[in-house]
Amino acid sequence: MTQIKKSEMDYRLSKMMVDYLHSSGVINKRDRDKAINRLLKVYEPIIGMLEAEHGK
Structure with missing residues (x-):
């Protein structure tokens, strides 16, 4: 769960x-728009994978 929060915070900080x-x-x-799309490509799979591991 900590990894999910860290990845989410990294994404939010980068987007800000x-x-x-x-x-x-x-x-x-x-x-x-290009930068945000790159961020989503990096962080969406990580967060999705971690959520799947933790049954969220």
């Missing part, structure tokens, strides 16, 4: 950083 970069004008909307 991407959103901040977008809102401050460092990256554009297209780059923001």
Whole structure:
């Protein structure tokens, strides 16, 4: 369960950083969308696998 929470927090923190970069004008909307899609590709399988292991 701790691994699930850590992966979820890592994803949320990374997404917040991407959103901040977008809102401050460092990256554009297209780059923001690409970055979020990359994050989802990394963290969704990890969280799904860990939830399956723990019967959630």
